[in-house]
Amino acid sequence: MTMLNEAAIQLEDVHKAFGDNQVLRGISFSVQPGESFALIGGSGVGKSVIIKSILGLIPLDRGRIIVNGQDNRDRKEIDYSRIGMLFQEGALFDSMPVWQNVAFRLMRGKNRLSPDEAKTLAITKLKRVGLGSEVTEKYPSELSGGMKKRVGLARAIASDPEIIFFDEPTTGLDPIRATIINNLIRGIVDESKATAVTITHDMESVRVISDRAALLHDGKIVWLSESKNLQDSDNPYLAQFVEGAAAGPMDIAV
Amino acid sequence: MNIALRILARIGRSVLAICGETGRFIIFFAATISHLFRPPFYGREFAMALMSIGYMSLPVVGLTALFAGAALALQIYAGGSRLSAEATVPTVVAIGMVRELGPVLCGLMVAGRAASAIAAEIATMKVTEQIDALVTLSTHPTKFLVTPRVLAATLVLPILTGIGDILGILGGFLVGTTRLNFSPNTYVRTTMQFLESSDVISGLVKGAVFGAIIALIGCYSGIRSTRGAKGVGQATTRAVAVSSALIIASNYLLTELFFSAA
Numbered sequence: 312m313t314m315l316n317e318a319a320i321q322l323e324d325v326h327k328a329f330g331d332n333q334v335l336r337g338i339s340f341s342v343q344p345g346e347s348f349a350l351i352g353g354s355g356v357g358k359s360v361i362i363k364s365i366l367g368l369i370p371l372d373r374g375r376i377i378v379n380g381q382d383n384r385d386r387k388e389i390d391y392s393r394i395g396m397l398f399q400e401g402a403l404f405d406s407m408p409v410w411q412n413v414a415f416r417l418m419r420g421k422n423r424l425s426p427d428e429a430k431t432l433a434i435t436k437l438k439r440v441g442l443g444s445e446v447t448e449k450y451p452s453e454l455s456g457g458m459k460k461r462v463g464l465a466r467a468i469a470s471d472p473e474i475i476f477f478d479e480p481t482t483g484l485d486p487i488r489a490t491i492i493n494n495l496i497r498g499i500v501d502e503s504k505a506t507a508v509t510i511t512h513d514m515e516s517v518r519v520i521s522d523r524a525a526l527l528h529d530g531k532i533v534w535l536s537e538s539k540n541l542q543d544s545d546n547p548y549l550a551q552f553v554e555g556a557a558a559g560p561m562d563i564a565v
Numbered sequence: 566m567n568i569a570l571r572i573l574a575r576i577g578r579s580v581l582a583i584c585g586e587t588g589r590f591i592i593f594f595a596a597t598i599s600h601l602f603r604p605p606f607y608g609r610e611f612a613m614a615l616m617s618i619g620y621m622s623l624p625v626v627g628l629t630a631l632f633a634g635a636a637l638a639l640q641i642y643a644g645g646s647r648l649s650a651e652a653t654v655p656t657v658v659a660i661g662m663v664r665e666l667g668p669v670l671c672g673l674m675v676a677g678r679a680a681s682a683i684a685a686e687i688a689t690m691k692v693t694e695q696i697d698a699l700v701t702l703s704t705h706p707t708k709f710l711v712t713p714r715v716l717a718a719t720l721v722l723p724i725l726t727g728i729g730d731i732l733g734i735l736g737g738f739l740v741g742t743t744r745l746n747f748s749p750n751t752y753v754r755t756t757m758q759f760l761e762s763s764d765v766i767s768g769l770v771k772g773a774v775f776g777a778i779i780a781l782i783g784c785y786s787g788i789r790s791t792r793g794a795k796g797v798g799q800a801t802t803r804a805v806a807v808s809s810a811l812i813i814a815s816n817y818l819l820t821e822l823f824f825s826a827a
């Protein structure tokens with residue numbers, strides 16, 4: 312599992328602080344090509360920060376991150392054309408209608424499509440996330456939270472990326488739509504052999520979506536194993552997290 | 566002793582902060598310029614910036630210039646009559662508008678409208694992670710957001726300035742012919758006779774510089790903003806205050822430059 316050159320994503324001893332707030336205290340893990348990896352952990356523990364660091368959006372204090380064999384310290388080295396990202400809050404461009412958000416990359420760059428082709432493709436992607444033609448021309452401010460999330464998802468998968476990051480893809484969705492999105496993500500990973508990293512609070516998501524998962528606590532990984540071991544682990548952190556128990560090794564200040 | 570040290574430390578910190586900010590701005594400026602010459606070019610963003618900075622500013626710039634020209638004519642008449650030089654009203658209005666008031670008023674008006682709008686838009690994009698999203702969609706934020714706006718403002722401000730010049734002279738003409746007993750013919754002839762093309766060009770150059778200042782400061786305060794909605798507000802205010810002050814200061818420097826060159 313630890314063959315250096317073969318990992319799609321490799322984190323080595325990653326540290327990150329914001330002022331006095333030491334968020335990551337030595338994170339190391341790797342994700343293999345075609346693997347679906349889940350990051351779980353309490354709110355504010357640094358899951359989103361990990362993904363943004365992998366994407367080169369946040370500079371590290373210490374350690375390094377290799378994506379597709381390239382050190383990501385220099386953003387120029389990252390080939391974003393092979394990467395898709397669903398932001399936790401959607402991060403949709405509110406100056407553009409939904410279809411232009413989804414087609415953003417398709418309409419720009421070297422192999423750009425014509426606006427008509429891009430729009431058709433955008434509508435197909437929107438359909439995959441369960442959004443019909445009534446949203447195509449709407450602006451992000453006119454959408455519900457769950458709709459924004461799914462537009463963000465459509466945008467993340469629009470150009471069939473090889474590595475996809477999902478920051479809480481099912482948060483804010485009803486259980487039925489959450490199941491649909493879970494199956495969609497699993498389907499994308501299985502069909503296109505994409506590498507996926509998903510942040511989620513939903514244990515059902517972890518089971519459906521991911522091959523392996525890591526539990527974060529206090530800036531460190533306290534559990535990392537195959538997702539099928541989620542239930543029957545004797546790891547006290549994981550047991551507390553899965554059960555949602557207030558008492559346990561994770562001392563969460565309220 | 567202790568107090569003196571503390572004051573010194575505070576001064577030192579401020580100086581360092583100003584140096585750091587200036588350095589960051591220079592890097593930002595250099596990046597903006599370098600993206601002018603490297604593809605891809607975002608034509609749609611450029612066109613939209615032309616619309617929002619130029620076209621949408623026309624009413625406010627036009628009205629301001631018209632009334633400024635009218636008031637200028639009255640003032641110059643009041644001053645001129647003391648020296649029996651009432652006849653200079655058309656010439657002085659034209660030169661005053663074209664060299665000074667046209668570009669400065671236009672710059673300040675657009676700073677109020679566009680620098681704030683640019684800063685608010687980009688700051689909102691920053692706090693809602695839209696700028697991060699641009700990066701992950703293989704789009705350089707400077708190239709996509711900053712360069713088109715700076716280019717558009719630099720090109721469109723001279724045009725706005727020219728329109729402001731014409732309307733300002735028209736304001737003077739209206740007051741001169743209706744209130745100050747100039748015949749329309751004399752007014753127009755005196756205006757044209759003494760106005761030189763270097764007057765007009767120096768004003769338009771000022772306009773271009775002010776345009777660059779407005780867009781650069783607007784974008785920079787937007788991109789540097791932090792801390793949610795409050796940060797957006799601060800970025801907006803800062804953009805207007807800093808760009809207005811820089812317009813006034815650079816106006817003096819440019820005037821000095823043209824003055825010595827003439």
Ligand SMILES: Nc1ncnc2c1ncn2[C@@H]1O[C@H](COP(=O)(O)OP(=O)(O)OP(=O)(O)O)[C@@H](O)[C@H]1O
Pocket residue numbers: 329332334352353354355356357358359360361399
């Ligand atoms: N840009 C930033 N500036 C300062 N602090 C930040 C920044 N981004 C994140 N943080 C801090 O880092 C910590 C981790 O944030 P992060 O967004 O990664 O949490 P998370 O694990 O994704 O939580 P959630 O499940 O609620 O989304 C938080 O304490 C947050 O305040």
Ligand SMILES: [Mg+2]
Pocket residue numbers: 358359360399478
């Ligand atoms: Mg998060």
